[in-house]
Amino acid sequence: MEKKYWRHWLYTFFVVTVAIMILFVSEYSAIKSVNNEVVRAINPDAIGNLSFEEKTEQLLGGFDEISYGATTDNKSVYFEGISTLSIDEIHALNFVTSYEEEVIQKYETVIDPYSLEYKIKISYIQNNEIIRVIEESINPYFVEEANDYVFEYNGQIVSIRDTLQVENLNNCVALVDDAAVAIAVGTVVVVVACAPIIEKMVTQVVETVVSVVKSFWSWLTTVFTSTVTTTVVTTDTKYNVKVFNRDFTLEKVKDNKRIFVLGQYHLAIVVKSNVFISQQTISLPEAISILASGTILNIGGANTLLNTYTLTYNDAKKASDSAIVAQGKMGESLWHNYHQYDNTGKKKIGVFYQHFHPVVGKDSNNAPHSFYGSALINT
Amino acid sequence: MSQLIENVENKIYSRLHGVKLSVSQLYLNMETYFNGNIEEFRKLSPSQLQEIWTEINIPDVNFYGFYFIPINKPADYNIFYQNSNSAIPKEFIICIGSLDGMTADFITSIIPPYVSIEQMDMIMNVVVGD
Known part of the structure; x- marks a missing residue:
């Protein structure tokens, strides 16, 4: 009789534990699907209370080498960033088969001066061979009600505000297993790198590009500093x-x-x-x-x-x-x-x-x- | 103790050489008095229009009138309006609100940027003084 009760309680405990785990996972997974749109889980405290400059520095500091400025035709702006991924980061990549050689990650972003699309290419290079490429043209647009810039990727709406809510922005650069995050980073880096100097460039950067970059940059200044704690x-x-x-x-x-x-x-x-x-x-x-x-x-x-x-x-x-x-x-x-x-x-x-x-x-x-x-x- | 509107008006007319602006007169000639998005201003009630510049609420039902006060402008007064996309008043305007239609219970002032502190104090002292 006692043994029967023991089994009953064990079974109940198992069922309840599984139910709680399912609830937890569905509620707090990084991405949850709602009506075919992707809503990213937000941790509002995660971004901390660094200044805009510090966050920019942190984001660009995720790269080992960067270059940015006017494109060769002087009509637009570009960003290139290279980083060598750590052993832990390499192990997190599901497309890597060899963990012996280092993996180089290369971001290339350019804004098309005519369509104003952000052309983003993220390459992963090992042993001088490209082992993966993410190539995407996106057109981020502002959603006033959400005070957010979003873009469409693989039929999903991706929020730039939410994508950037990660513990450390330099880790964001290395979040290579998530193409949507990588594309969001590719979008943001060209803006934070070029916006402060765009008007000083002795170029013919077209006015619409300047306007797009400056509007996006102004919005970013608020997102990057929206959490201000005080004592x-x-x-x-x-x-x-x-x-x-x-x-x-x-x-x-x-x-x-x-x-x-x-x-x-x-x-x-x-x-x-x-x-x-x-x-x-x-x-x-x-x-x-x-x-x-x-x-x-x-x-x-x-x-x-x-x-x-x-x-x-x-x-x-x-x-x-x-x-x-x-x-x-x-x-x-x-x-x-x-x-x-x-x-x-x-x-x-x-x-x-x-x-x-x-x-x-x-x-x-x-x-x-x-x-x-x-x-x-x-x- | 509020003054009678009649007394305030007399001071505005006789000592400040001001004139009463009817609401339609002001709204039809809005660009004479304000810099900014005139069409947006025209959508506001007179009370809301004065509140934009004064941050003082006069309930709509208690709004009584606008009074234009002519003042000497400095030579460079136009610098505030050249290439400006800001909402800025161009002329000095006194607004009166009344709870009973007889007493000036609310007196607010819309003051342009070129007006000196001495000028604004002089005008307001006349309006609220004995």
Whole structure:
């Protein structure tokens, strides 16, 4: 009798374990199919809180050698990257039969100046022989509702945002067993490598290519920096904030004596009619990402938006306009004068700056500010 | 204590040489007063239009009127509008809202970038002062 019960419980345990495993695998597998579309599992924390430059560096650092720039006909841009795969990486490749010799992985991407397709070729070379080639022309397009660039591959919709949500971007380069990831990487590397220099190239790179690369790059700046974690330590006159994995000290604006350098951007917050501006600077892509993403800081239980400050009207406008593009929108930055009067027209006490909002239309409430110029201080 | 609309209007007309803009007058000549996507602005109610620039909400039912205030423009005022794709006001406009149709319970100002702080303070002091 006892033996019978023991078998019954063992059987039940086995059935339950298998059911849980099936549920787990179906829920958390890297790719799950829904209505013939591929939805990649996302780990929103995985991308960490590195700056845009750090992530770019990490991505390009996955290659041993890179070259990029204008194509020989000067009409477009290209990227080439070579990396030697490690023994572990070689063992992960199902198309490799010999593990004795090193495998070279070569990425080649060029943007067609007429069709604007990304022509991507990824070759795997062993003993001077090409053992596998992935060759694909893709046309990534922006999906506004998802704030995402996607492309079609093998009848599936692949999200570039989700594809890049991996622990380390340099590992991403080596994720060679997944052609879709490799193609996404091939798409992104040409943009991150060429975008910062595309306007400085002494070439005839066609305007549409420049526009495609710049739009994609602006969006990437927000994706690469969309997770901004913060630790706030405060005194009456300073806030210490961790953003982009760096420490910033935001100092209360008490007068206009502080000297700012032309063309540099700073973090700024507004707390109870006071403005605090960071001593440290941020890059333009970081400023764009802050303005585009609307990062919220929690200070003593109250939420406040992270904003940017720069010296001139033109630089503030440039960051705000780029943030609109980065959100995948079209339109005009909204300019605001000092908000120094209340709803009865009377002067308010506090610190005020002229600013832009990266919003289109009327909704500027809860939108970040691209502050600039001199403070107006009403005591 | 809110002022009577009549008193505010008198100050606007006599001391600031302002004029009342009817809604149709403003909406038909929108490009005179604002830089930006005029067609988008025309889709907004008068109250929403003033809220874009002031971030102050006047309920639609309480919106009373727009008043154009003429001011001396600096010689280089046009730099803000040349090659600009931004939404920026071109003229100084006072907006009034009222809860009862008699008192000026809301007074907001749409102020262009070329207006100096002294100019804006002078105008607002006249509007809200005794």
